[in-house]
Amino acid sequence: MDVPAKYNPAEVEDKWYQYWLKNRFFHSEPNDRPSYCIVIPPPNVTGVLHMGHMLNNTIQDVLVRRARMQGYNACWVPGTDHASIATEAKVVERLRAQGIEKKSISRDEFLKYAWEWKEEHGGIILKQLEKLGASCDWDRATFTMDPKYSESVIRVFVDLYKKDLIYRGVRMVNWDPKAKTAISDEEVIYKEVQSKLYYLRYMIEGEDSYVVIATTRPETILGDTAVCVNPSDPRYQHLKGKRVLVPLINRPVPVIMDDYVDMEFGTGVLKITPAHDVNDYVLGDKYNLPTIDIFNDDGTLNEDAQLYVGMDRFAVRKQIEHDLQNAGLLDKVEDYINKVGFSERTDVAIEPKLSMQWFIKMKELSEPALEAVMEDDVLLFPPKFKNTYRHWMENIKDWCISRQLWWGHRIPAWYMLDGEFVVAENEHDALHLAREKSGLSDLQLSDLRQDEDCLDTWFSSWLWPISVFDPELPGSEEAEPNDDFSYYYPTTDLVTAPEILFFWVARMIIAGYEWAGGYPFRNVYLTGIVRDKQGRKMSKSLGNSPDPIKLMEQYSADGVRMGMLLSSPAGNDILFDESLCEQGRNFNNKIWNAFRLVKSWTVDKEKEQPLYAEQAVEWFNTKLNKTIEELNDDFEKYRLSEALMRVYKLFWDEFSSWYLELVKPPYGEAVDSKTYLATLILFDELLRLLHPFMPFITEEIWHYLVERKENESIMVSRMPRAEEYDEAVLTNGERMKELITGIRNIRKERNIPQKDTLELFINGEHPAEIDSMVAKLANLEKITPSEEKPANASSFLIGTIEYHIPLGDMLNVEEELKKLSEELKYLQGFLVSVRKKLSNEKFLSGAPEHVVAVERQKQADAESKIKTLEERIAELGNL
């Protein structure tokens, strides 16, 4: 087989992905081997791959490929999330572009369009994952609105309702006026905004005086039903029992007294708008105030506002400022920075709004999940998230799960004509229950009306690790869990972003204990957030996020994978820099060229293996074993970037720069077969170690390396295991490198070409085993252990051993003296500090014995080196 001079990733990567698919290497089914399982954090079905996905899925692929090669029955379950709000928003937008308004069509018609959209766009992100090399078991791909999956969602709702953990009620919720739905507290993002504080005059009823009230939202005065002062505020005692007039509309509202009011803030008077502020709502409740909701669902003002009806809330704010000014009711306006909640999905300002919603009581439900993490049944990486998790779980609030949307799982509640409702898994059961409840045995389905709302997307995602295997909710019923569930659950690792620790991770753990009999995964690896070089979060609006597909075209998928991994210590944010992908591409190139070198050798079967080659093989094999051991440790701690860096250095520095240079046959000569075979084996092992990180190039080369059968693949080969190794071999190897470096430096200083042979005289206890390797790399004619020190030689010390290279006339005595004296000076200073330490009584009595011994050894070595150097300097001086 001819090896192309250039590596062509685009072609190669596609080829092998198809090969893997064809041979069903990604597929897993329960068997008698131990399982290793990851469920993907399902991306939004309408989503497009971004850098966060890249990071996340690269990590998952590395873990699952490694596990597979370690002999686990590895399964990575892919899928997509229906993402209620985001998808519905896109469908609405598309319809609008076609001139169709959502409210002009029926629910069924809308859903038809939505499913069309899903069919068109739903596959995109999964196709993109293929480019990355994701070894997902595509046969198991699940969508959170698959019929089976939906059944499990509804089943859970009914179960919770039966357990009295779901209730319906009017509460203040976060209203998204763009998506026109309630959202949960977790979906609100608070941002600091530059706003204004308006000081408004409220006339006191029947008097010619007024009080001034500061507010950031003057448009909400139309919904005011009281003003409030602190009872101990001396400035406002005269207001007790009086009423004030809401500006512009002159509605009289009472003055109430409550110490909730902060006397320091603004003017110390607070306007109360129970329908549009959470705190006001609480006060309104306490004092039995009426609530006036002045907003429509889309954030425009309604009839109850009396003024500005139909105008948008922000337009009203401008207008009312103007009108108040004209009416002489605006005292002043100040600049003010406050925090405003924005919708995570639509990025519009949240409107607190009273409405009828469904909630889950979370307190009791969450207790086992809190314990699971506290007791380390579920491990978080990095562990600092344990604290955050605990804090949230201990202060958990009820979860608003209803959304005023059509795209999603419809709430399985049916209302009767009298407003009473029943909750059931289907219409049939609902009718049965309704007849029972109402006592009307002739009640018909047409007498029932199903709740219009959908469930929060996360209400389905929290079942993900359970329902992808068994939609029957194995833990909650008598029913036997199916084979998939019994085998794969609990899964092994979960890899996700810390942003969704509460949205998703915590709730999955809760669901696991409630419906699957235990935790859903053993380890949670929380990745960082991908930021750009300036530390800004990558976002569409900033345009600072590279397109992963383009990156892969430019640097290869393997290259981009490497770029992602090199910058990804768990939990820390990632400052993504394209140059890391470049490093990945360069590494591809390095691997390819190293391979080309080996493949270019001609093999001479008659040739004896030179000693240096035999030793090189032994040395690198030892190095390999030690590295494997270290890699195991890295993976246990999920230190993936360190693991990759370790293999990178092993391949580039140890293998290419040292090993290959050592065993490379001299120009024009053939390699002996023993060395050649050994090199192929070592190369093979390196490829396997590299495979989880760089699956494509390793597969390509693996097939060139030796002839493979039709259905063989490196991805199902065995990961090399650490064998016992001899530390002494490694120590000698390091000595060999130091010696070579010393000799190279002398060559360089004196401009001696590599082809000129040199001689080496050694004074001291030098390990002669390495001589053969040293001679090969340094082009030495002979190596002579010698008490005698050759004249006209340049010399250097390694440890306490002195090495001399005779240079004859080429020796520059002056420079040599300078070099040696500098080293001497350093050693003398060093010796002083060591002696000082050793003459300190407290050190001798306080420090452990081995530390003292080490210091003594340092002292002896330094003394010996100094003696050697002094002698050498004297000799040179005599020349």
Next chain:
RNA sequence: GGGAGUAUAGCUCAGCUGGUUCAGAGCAUCUGCCUUACAAGCAGAGGGUCCAUGGUUCGAAUCCGUGUACUCCCACCA
């Protein structure tokens, strides 16, 4: 307002139970090299007040206190 985290080379980060892995790695930079796998390369080199300041200790990048700067999470005073 409450909590957590981070601060080490130009950049990104290691540095575990205080002591030979103690000041490290990769990248970048600089200096030589188109040397018969690779210039996307090879061989070398330089580069640090370990944020500041007190303390504990024979000994501190490491432990403790204080301060400063940044980041994140939670709460939400109009």
